Amino acid sequence: MLALGSCTGVDVISILQKKRQHVTDYRIEVSGERREEFPRRFTKLMVKHIVSGRGVAEQAVARAIELSETKYCSVAATLRGGVEIVTSYEIIEDNQTEATA
DSSP states (O other), X not given: OHHHHHHHHHXXXXXXXXXXXXXXXXXXXXXXXXXXXXXXXXXEEEEEEEEEEESOXXXXXXXXXXXXXXXXXXXXXXHTTTSEEXXXXXXXXXXXXXXXX
């Protein structure tokens, strides 16, 4: 789970920066379901991207996640054949003003 979250997270934040999105905080929550019998491998992984920022476009977040899942994240590509990966995201508007000196 850690590898999937790390891999996709690096991709998503990099893509959002290239799209000039003003992200102030970003985190990923990954959880999973395992089969009951041994070996208890994962059958389903849920990845939630939580993006905070100012005026972050929903379309930009959705596209960044899609690109990571389908093109850039080698961990997702490796797992895709045997594990269902379910992705969601949340965008939180950051209304705090930056301090000026």
